[in-house]
Amino acid sequence: MIKSEIRRSFQSAAQIIEQLLGPERLFVDPVTVETYAADETPQHCVPAGVVFPYSHEDVMNLVRVANEYKLPLVARGAGSGNVGGALPVPGALVVSFECMNRILEFDADNRVMVVQSGAITGEIDARARSRGLFYPPDPGSAAFCRIGGNIAMNAAGPHSLKYGVTRDYVLGLRAVAGDGKSLRTGCRTSKGVVGYDLTRLLVGSEGTLALVTEATLRLLPAPTTSATLQACYRNSADACAAVSRVMTQPVIPSVLEFLDGAALNAIREAGAVEDLSAEAGAMLIAEADGEPAEVARQLRALAAALRGPGLLQLKQADTPEAIAALWTARRSLSHAVKRLAPLKINEDVVVPVSRLAALVARVEALAKTYRLIIVAFGHAGNGNLHVNLMVHPDDLREMMRAQLCLRELFATVLALGGTLSGEHGIGSEKRQFVPLEIPGETLALMRAIKQQFDPNGILNPGKLFPDPL
Ligand SMILES: Cc1cc2nc3c(=O)[nH]c(=O)nc-3n(C[C@H](O)[C@H](O)[C@H](O)COP(=O)(O)OP(=O)(O)OC[C@H]3O[C@@H](n4cnc5c(N)ncnc54)[C@H](O)[C@@H]3O)c2cc1C
Numbered sequence: 001m002i003k004s005e006i007r008r009s010f011q012s013a014a015q016i017i018e019q020l021l022g023p024e025r026l027f028v029d030p031v032t033v034e035t036y037a038a039d040e041t042p043q044h045c046v047p048a049g050v051v052f053p054y055s056h057e058d059v060m061n062l063v064r065v066a067n068e069y070k071l072p073l074v075a076r077g078a079g080s081g082n083v084g085g086a087l088p089v090p091g092a093l094v095v096s097f098e099c100m101n102r103i104l105e106f107d108a109d110n111r112v113m114v115v116q117s118g119a120i121t122g123e124i125d126a127r128a129r130s131r132g133l134f135y136p137p138d139p140g141s142a143a144f145c146r147i148g149g150n151i152a153m154n155a156a157g158p159h160s161l162k163y164g165v166t167r168d169y170v171l172g173l174r175a176v177a178g179d180g181k182s183l184r185t186g187c188r189t190s191k192g193v194v195g196y197d198l199t200r201l202l203v204g205s206e207g208t209l210a211l212v213t214e215a216t217l218r219l220l221p222a223p224t225t226s227a228t229l230q231a232c233y234r235n236s237a238d239a240c241a242a243v244s245r246v247m248t249q250p251v252i253p254s255v256l257e258f259l260d261g262a263a264l265n266a267i268r269e270a271g272a273v274e275d276l277s278a279e280a281g282a283m284l285i286a287e288a289d290g291e292p293a294e295v296a297r298q299l300r301a302l303a304a305a306l307r308g309p310g311l312l313q314l315k316q317a318d319t320p321e322a323i324a325a326l327w328t329a330r331r332s333l334s335h336a337v338k339r340l341a342p343l344k345i346n347e348d349v350v351v352p353v354s355r356l357a358a359l360v361a362r363v364e365a366l367a368k369t370y371r372l373i374i375v376a377f378g379h380a381g382n383g384n385l386h387v388n389l390m391v392h393p394d395d396l397r398e399m400m401r402a403q404l405c406l407r408e409l410f411a412t413v414l415a416l417g418g419t420l421s422g423e424h425g426i427g428s429e430k431r432q433f434v435p436l437e438i439p440g441e442t443l444a445l446m447r448a449i450k451q452q453f454d455p456n457g458i459l460n461p462g463k464l465f466p467d468p469l
Contacts, residue, residue, distance in 0.1 A: 006091050010048045013069035013093075017051060020061040026051045026093075036094045040082040041429055042343060042393070047074065047088035052099045056174055056182070056213040062095060063211065064180040066458050073458055075207040077118065077149025080141045082346055083427030085153065085206050089462050095211060097148050103127055104214065111219040112171065112188050117148030117212045121155075124217065134222040136163035139423070140334075148212045154204035156423040161381035162254040162289075163220070165423070167203040174214035175202060178454020188216045201449070206425055207460040209453040223289035226254065227299050230315045230326040231306045232280035236260050236364065238310025239282035240357035243380045245308060246286065247353050251301040255287035256381030257330055260360060262367075263377045264329075266340055272332030277312050284380065285330055330377075337375050341390035345402055347409065351418035353383040362412045363387055370405040372398070384422035410436055426464045434466050 017026050027033070028049040037046045053059045066073050072092040079086050088094055097118030105114040108131040115124055122142040125135040138157030139145060145155070151173070156165035172186025186192065186199035202210055233239040239258060246256060259267075261281040267273055284306065288298035299316065306314060317323040337344060351359045360376060363385070367374040373390040387409060389402045410420055410433055420430065420437050435443065447465060450457075 007048075009069050010071065010091060010093075013065050013071045014049060016065050017062060017093075020065070021051070021053065021058050025053070025058075036076065036079070036096065037088060039079040039084060039086045041084045041087065041427075043084055043087050043428070045088045045090060045092075047092045047094045050094040050096055052096050053213075054099050056176070059095070059176045059211050059213050060180060060182055062093075063176045063178065063458075066093065067178075067180055067456050070456055071458060072461050073211070074460055075148065075152065075211050077146030077152075078120075078141070078144050080145045081149060081153060081425070081427060083421075083425050083429040085425055085427035085460070085463060086149070087428055092461075097146060100213065101146070106131070107188075108133060108219075110188070111221075113217045113219060114188075115147055115215055115217060117146065117151070117215060119147050121145050121147055121150055128219045129222055132222055133219040135169065135217060135219055136160075137166045137169055147215055147217075151203050151212050151215055152205065152207045153423070153425045156379075156382075158255040158257055158287075158379055160423075161256055161379060162252050167200060169218045170199055170203050170215055171218050172216040173199055173202055173212055175210035175212045177210045178208075178456070178459040183210060186216065190218065204425070206427065206464045208450060208464050209459065211459070223254075223291075225292045225295045226287055226289035226323065227295050228255075228317045228323045228326045229284075229286045229299065229302055229306060230313075230317075230329075231284045231286070231311060232277050232313040233282045233284070234279065234310040234312060235281040236360045237357060238308070239284050240360055240380075242284055242306050242308055242311070243356055244354055245305040246284075246302060247381060249301060249305050251288070251298045253286045253298070253302055253381060254289040255285065256379070257285040258356075258360075258377060258380035258385070259283040259285075259329065259333065260364075260376040262373065262375040263333055263337070266336040266375060267329055267332055270332060270336035270339055272336055273329045276329065280312055283329060285326065333375075333377060337388060337390065340373055340375070341392055343391050343393045345389040345391060345406070346424070347387040347389075347406070347420075348378070348384060348422050348424045349387060349409065349413040349418055349420060350382065350384045350422035351413055351416040353381065355416040355418070356380060356383050356385065358416055359383075359385060359412065359418070363409070366405050366408060370401040372402060372405055374405075379422070382422065383418065406433075428463055431462075431464060431466050434464075 076086040100116040101118040139155040378386040
């Protein structure tokens with residue numbers, strides 16, 4: 001279709017959507033469309049319009065009209081994704097779930113909550129905690145990201161080491177497939193094996209198969225106490241050896257975070273932590289949670305495992321204030337790293353935890369080979385390393401070196417038995433790398449599944465899959 005036809009087609013679809021959903025739901029004014037033109041990536045694409053459904057039925061109507069007019073739909077939660085998942089494509093209608101933000105049911109007796117997909121993750125957790133329960137997945141963006149976005153990306157956070165990821169807490173979904181069919185998946189009981197597990201298929205599908213409208217979530221009793229250990233080491237190799245010791249003894253920490261030497265240098269330069277040892281070349285932060293007596297026992301086991309060659313300092317915190325102080329280094333990192341260069345190419349690769357040391361050593365070697373600032377930190381207990389290439393987008397030679405470095409990083413990760421993304425997903429940013437990990441026949445099956453859910457390819461085109469050859 002030529003541009004004027006696309007515009008006419010959009011206008012016709014928009015008129016019908018306005019009739020079906022009512023006034024003040026679909027916006028095409030320059031300010032609104034500009035507001036929804038980006039996510040956390042540096043990319044930018046102004047959509048043709050933005051629509052705000054209020055209900056599952058609104059979403060069904062929208063998808064049906066979009067199919068008739070072959071109108072691309074891009075679902076959006078808070079737009080906090082960092083791989084371009086919610087980034088519009090030209091001519092797209094952004095479907096913002098902001099107005100579908102209610103907690104529909106809180107069944108504390110059965111530890112279940114039913115929420116609309118625009119509910120804010122942190123608010124779900126806060127509501128659960130009001131009755132002694134909690135919603136364990138804890139992405140760093142929990143204060144503002146939305147559960148539909150978490151479900152689409154299978155989001156995770158530091159506590160996923162002990163408690164698992166979003167997929168482990170979604171019992172069932174209500175959704176609208178790309179062909180407009182209304183879906184109900186899963187159940188609300190802790191056991192259930194009837195039919196194919198479409199819930200697990202939709203979690204992590206990045207808005208390419210269906211638009212999620214409601215989720216039934218599993219909750220857990222909230223731990224009453226937690227305590228934190230911070231260990232500084234001479235270098236990353238010593239810290240990674242400690243990670244192996246921690247992960248091969250019986251106590252699973254609720255958190256085990258790693259910061260490399262470049263991360264500590266960034267924190268020092270930003271002046272964010274006063275008492276950071278000058279010799280420290282790596283840091284681990286471990287946490288135990290549960291009942292007080294249990295936490296004390298876990299801490300003893302974790303401290304014993306953290307002690308070993310290269311340990312410079314081991315601190316323990318038991319009160320909320322002292323715990324917050326030990327986390328300052330990790331919390332200040334994002335801000336500290338931003339000062340190093342205008343652009344952060346942010347990868348979140350994962351390797352089996354016993355191979356973390358090999359990955360970290362390779363990252364240090366890549367930084368030297370390609371003359372790049374690379375800051376690595378992450379969820380060490382899961383083998384999930386955030387590898388941040390700090391670059392200047394105007395320096396084309398440096399950008400070229402960064403691309404070559406990324407290819408080598410991904411090849412290393414796969415050779416170590418790992419995966420390209422642990423929590424950020426693929427979106428538009430990483431889709432060309434997918435064939436490095438997923439064999440051709442498996443990818444073809446995934447494309448066939450996409451075709452079955454979304455025969456006209458209107459849901460989030462240009463995401464997740466590489467362009468066909
Ligand atoms: C400061 C910061 C910290 C972060 N920390 C973490 C972290 O610790 N762990 C982590 O995993 N991520 C993290 N992220 C990334 C991001 O917050 C997560 O990917 C989050 O899940 C995105 O939620 P969102 O509501 O912003 O979704 P969006 O960015 O709006 O969308 C993400 C994807 O979900 C799709 N989508 C959204 N809603 C729906 C729906 N209802 N139905 C179908 N598809 C939908 C979109 O199309 C898109 O593909 C962080 C981001 C920031 C800015």
